[in-house]
Amino acid sequence: MSEPADFAARREDVGAQLHRVLRRILAAETALLDARDVEMWDYAVLAALRDGPAQKQAQLAAAIGRDRTRLIASLDRLAGRGLVERDPDPDDRRNRIVTLTPAGRELLDACRGDIRAMEAELLADVPEADRAAFLRALDRLAERAST
Amino acid sequence: MSEPADFAARREDVGAQLHRVLRRILAAETALLDARDVEMWDYAVLAALRDGPAQKQAQLAAAIGRDRTRLIASLDRLAGRGLVERDPDPDDRRNRIVTLTPAGRELLDACRGDIRAMEAELLADVPEADRAAFLRALDRLAERAST
DNA sequence: TATTGTTATACTCTATAACTATA
């Protein structure tokens, strides 16, 4: 059971715990990405483009929870390495459509593989009986947090 | 089941999801603390002192995962409001023992109540069958992340 | 010399607001 009374009696805040866990994950992730010469936010951009091009940069920025002005440095780096392309939208030339290149997808998949392996190792600490429930709960919380 | 294969097929990285969830929690938490004129890190300091005084400031800083130099602004603020006390350790006068005052404990409990209520509301989105497992898993991950 | 608390400096990151080009 997880009634309000039980929850209130927990030693630590959920926020504090999440903060600690996330910090560890980010540290491990940064190291992995560093080995492939990819910055954290650049990886986030690549990952956001995985399911298809972004019609606007502002849209892309919103998708990863960033300001559109801070997205630009990432796009400059990525475009400079041929990992993404920025093409003007013929229908409205103010917009630039951002697309993943084959090289970009290749690098993304490599990074993602590294990161998934690291996360799987981390989750191995969680008793197997709770693992699926944890991931389901996280899906729900993350979905709710994006709106 | 949550086998490696299933996990690798997840749409989003766990890190990205945690990042999104934590951002939402921190935003809500900041608003609650703001209403009581308490800064986030100051709250972390109060919470860390809940189970007893800290023998050294450096120790306290490590407990909340902060640099000892950045702890000082918090302690200055808190001591200025009479929420904590910094007393020189008689055995080693280099050290300063940090203690929660009654007023500090009162404010801490009030803030904590606000935050727990907010977190409980957030967790209400998670199907009840998964809630306890999620919290158990989080306990485990957080414990592992602190070492 | 080493350690604790503290202060000072430089650096990074972030937020805000301007600028351009299109519409």
Place this chain on the structure above:
DNA sequence: TATAGTTATAGAGTATAACAATA
């Protein structure tokens, strides 16, 4: 005028190194 992308400026947050007191 309004919007998308971009650039520039100022502010907050962070890391690093120095400093004084004590051991």
